[in-house]
Amino acid sequence: xxxxxxxxxxxxxxxxxxxxxxxxxxxxxxxxxxxxxxxxxxxxxxxxxxxxxxxxxxxxxxxxxxxxxxxxxxxxxxxxxxxxxxxxxxxxxxxxxxxxxxxxxxxxxxxxxxxxxxxxxxxxxxxxxxxxxxxxxxxxxxxxxxxxxxxxxxxxxxxxxxxxxxxxxxxxxxxxxxxxxxxxxxxxxxxxxxxxxxxxxxxxxxxxxxxxxxxxxxxxxxxxxxxxxxxxxxxxxxxxx
Numbered sequence: 155x156x157x158x159x160x161x162x163x164x165x166x167x168x169x170x171x172x173x174x175x176x177x178x179x180x181x182x183x184x185x186x187x188x189x190x191x192x193x194x195x196x197x198x199x200x201x202x203x204x205x206x207x208x209x210x211x212x213x214x215x216x217x218x219x220x221x222x223x224x225x226x227x228x229x230x231x232x233x234x235x236x237x238x239x240x241x242x243x244x245x246x247x248x249x250x251x252x253x254x255x256x257x258x259x260x261x262x263x264x265x266x267x268x269x270x271x272x273x274x275x276x277x278x279x280x281x282x283x284x285x286x287x288x289x290x291x292x293x294x295x296x297x298x299x300x301x302x303x304x305x306x307x308x309x310x311x312x313x314x315x316x317x318x319x320x321x322x323x324x325x326x327x328x329x330x331x332x333x334x335x336x337x338x339x340x341x342x343x344x345x346x347x348x349x350x351x352x353x354x355x356x357x358x359x360x361x362x363x364x365x366x367x368x369x370x371x372x373x374x375x376x377x378x379x380x381x382x383x384x385x386x387x388x389x390x391x392x393x394x395x
Contacts, residue, residue: 155302155318156277157339157390160190160197161208161262168259169198175233176226176256176264177215177275195277207260210331212281214265216272220252226266227254238263277320282334282383283327287313289382290324296356297379300349301338301389330383337388343375349389350377361386 163169170191177193190197196215201207217223224241231237239255247253253267267278284290291313294303298315306321307314314323317338340346347364354360362378370376373393381387 155339156195156320157337157388157392158192158195158197159213159277159280159337160199160335161211162201162205162333163198163258164201164207164260166191166198166200172230172235172258173198175230176258176266194275206333208262208331208333209260210262210283210327210329211334212263212265214253214267214278214280216274216276216278217266217268218272218274220268222274223252223254223266223268227256230256239265271319273319279320280322280334280336282322282324282331282385284324284330284383285327286382287311287324287326293353293358293381296358297338297349297353297387297389300345300352301340303338324383332384333386335386335388337376337390340389340391343391343393346375346377346389346391350379353379358382362388 173193190199199205227241236257238257241254244251244253248269250269253265255263255265258264272278291308294315295305303315303317306316311326312323314321350364359380361380364377367374367376375393376388376390378386378388
């Protein structure tokens with residue numbers, strides 16, 4: 155499953171106001187962690203030389219009911235945020251799918267969705283654009299057995315993986331998604347090491363070898379790779395003992 159997803163934003167205060175309003179219902183207050191702000195498994199960080207702006211991302215969060223989706227969209231629109239799709243059924247996705255869409259301050263598409271097995275306030279899915287679906291599929295298939303990904307759709311123009319109850323999809327597009335960080339939960343340090351070693355052996359790019367990162371918290375053990383699109387992909391184990 156996803157451990158966390160982070161994006162870099164151009165204006166931290168503006169994005170904080172957006173996500174406070176978007177994710178405030180039933181979600182703990184954002185936790186300042188170094189330069190990050192976090193709402194559960196989602197976080198934002200300011201743009202720096204090491205964290206370029208995240209763009210062209212779609213991310214969806216679960217809602218407890220259709221009425222909650224309606225209220226979320228209306229609250230955000232009333233606050234002045236731009237709609238990216240009014241509340242309604244989306245039967246092209248599933249019979250129970252009901253969603254609404256907005257644009258965050260950097261133009262990323264953010265959704266509230268209610269459907270079968272929705273988890274209120276939790277990340278439900280991500281969609282990202284890529285210029286090379288096949289290369290992207292090959293990368294995630296390489297690490298899939300290690301971090302528990304399942305390939306559920308494999309088309310020339312789209313590929314989808316499931317991780318736990320969440321999914322992520324890469325679709326063919328001229329404006330690729332950029333600079334997203336997502337981390338997969340690992341059950342132990344050996345899994346983190348295997349994630350990194352397997353990908354490096356297959357020729358993929360290192361972005362940080364396995365090891366502890368106490369700057370995040372004691373017992374944080376992660377390893378980082380760059381996928382073919384330049385996204386920072388991590389496996390992480392949290393040793394709370």
